[in-house]
Amino acid sequence: MYNIRRKLIIITVFLFVSAIVWPKISLFHKAAPTLAFENGQQTQSNGISTVFSEGGEKFVAHRGYSNYAPENSIPAFELAGKIGFWGIETDIAETTDGHFVCMHDETLDRTTTGEGTVTDYSLDDLNQFTIDFGNNLKTSENLKIPTLEEYLSICKQYECVPVVEIKSIRGYDTLLNKIIESGLESRCIITGEIGDITEIRSRNSVIPVMTIGYTPASYTDNLTNIAQISDNRGILYNYPQVHQEEINILHQQNIYCGVWSIDETATAQEYINYGADFIVTNEIPARLNHMINEHE
Numbered sequence: 001m002y003n004i005r006r007k008l009i010i011i012t013v014f015l016f017v018s019a020i021v022w023p024k025i026s027l028f029h030k031a032a033p034t035l036a037f038e039n040g041q042q043t044q045s046n047g048i049s050t051v052f053s054e055g056g057e058k059f060v061a062h063r064g065y066s067n068y069a070p071e072n073s074i075p076a077f078e079l080a081g082k083i084g085f086w087g088i089e090t091d092i093a094e095t096t097d098g099h100f101v102c103m104h105d106e107t108l109d110r111t112t113t114g115e116g117t118v119t120d121y122s123l124d125d126l127n128q129f130t131i132d133f134g135n136n137l138k139t140s141e142n143l144k145i146p147t148l149e150e151y152l153s154i155c156k157q158y159e160c161v162p163v164v165e166i167k168s169i170r171g172y173d174t175l176l177n178k179i180i181e182s183g184l185e186s187r188c189i190i191t192g193e194i195g196d197i198t199e200i201r202s203r204n205s206v207i208p209v210m211t212i213g214y215t216p217a218s219y220t221d222n223l224t225n226i227a228q229i230s231d232n233r234g235i236l237y238n239y240p241q242v243h244q245e246e247i248n249i250l251h252q253q254n255i256y257c258g259v260w261s262i263d264e265t266a267t268a269q270e271y272i273n274y275g276a277d278f279i280v281t282n283e284i285p286a287r288l289n290h291m292i293n294e295h296e
Helices: 002-028 074-083 148-159 172-182 195-201 219-226 243-251 266-272 284-290
Strands: 060-062 087-094 098-102 161-168 189-191 209-213 233-240 255-260 280-282
Touching: 002 266, 060 074, 074 087, 074 148, 098 148, 098 172, 148 161, 148 172, 148 280, 161 172, 161 195, 189 195, 195 209, 209 219, 219 233, 243 255, 243 266, 266 280
Parallel strands: 060 087, 060 280, 087 161, 161 189, 189 209, 209 233, 233 255, 255 280
Antiparallel strands: 087 098
16 A cells, blocks of 8 residues: 555656646747847747848849839839849838838938938828939829838838848837838848947847948958847948958858949859858849849
């Protein structure tokens, strides 16, 4: 009787411990789901591979297909998707009421009927203005400044990678939530100043982040900053700053290297041969191997 009771006790203890430990073991081996953000804290970790693991040549349309439609406009984004660009680049600024709009300049004056600083307006205020500058403007009348949501929707529709450059924002959590809600978190790149991309990295480890290098500065000027970020990081260079040797050095340090803006096919091919991770362009190179529909 004693032995039976002892065995029963052991079995009971084993089942009790298994009930506690086994679910944790099972969950540990599952990829955690993508969730939102609260109080600036990341609440997901899924180990998704980045867009750079995709094969093929990678051309990114600069502010949309801006040589054929007004920059950072819905027609420019749609043309980039129809032509077959791997990615579509845009710039974002935050309105006074917490929305994000696609606008390169700090002010409205150059590209719209409005005046003054973009971030001094609410979204409703900005909707009073129209885009009045850019290529083939006459074919697209009454264009409004696109929102981030509209841009992401077009990227998703055409399966293009959003390359989002932060110009002036406060709501880093809100930005990330909108990207997550769009379903594009695992196919997105965020660029900007080191302070902005550090804020993004502190909240999210899935999206690659990149600082921006400008000519005539040395290519090494950005390395100290990007070293603050341990992984999934890169530098988007004005292309004359880097060549084969520099790109090799960056890759040896697990630093991605994009280049901008290359509009000549021969130069684009040169940087493909160097191993640049993607090429930002205003022009025709994207059509080399990425044409979706010749009649679009």
